[in-house]
Amino acid sequence: MSFEVKELKTKEEMIPQLNVLQFLYPELTFDRYAEMLTDMLNANYGQVAVFDGDKCVAISGFWFGTKLWCGKYIELDNVVVDPTYRSKGVGKLMSDFLENKALELNCTILVLDAYTTNFSAHRFYYNQGFGPKGFHFVKVLNEDGLT
Helix, strand or coil: CCEEEEEECCHHHHHHHHHHHCCCCCCCCHHHHHHHHHHHHCCCEEEEEEEECCEEEEEEEEEEEEECCCEEEEEEEEEEECHHHCCCCHHHHHHHHHHHHHHHCCCCEEECCCCCCCHHHHHHHHHCCCCCCCCCCCCCCCHHHCC
C-alpha cells in the first residue's frame, strides 16, 4: 500500500472526511460537523489526513497555540484510523507529520489526550515517545453538548 499524508486547511477539504471521524463519533452529523468546523477553524485548528488513493483512511485534528508552561505547542485531537487500516503504519505517518510540523513551528511539545481506558492508544503513544505529564480534569457543564 502507498499512503499519502495531506494537511487539510479548509472546511471544504475537511467535510468530505466526516465518515472517518464517525468511527469515533457515529452520531456526528454533517450539519453539526460543519458548524463545529466553522468555530474551530477560527481558533488555530487544522487536520492531517492519510489517503490510500482517493480514500481517506485516517485523520487527526490538531491545535496550534502557546501556553505559559510550555510555550508553543501542537495538540493532537481526535486521532482516528479506519479499523481496516489499523496496524499498517498509518497512525505513525500522522504522528511523524505532526511532529515535523511542530518542529517547523518551533514548538516545544506535542500533546494529546487519550481516554484512560484506551490501552491500545496508550501503547501506541508510548512507542511514539509520548508520556503522561499530568491529569486532564473535566467538569461537564452541559451533558447534551457532548458528542
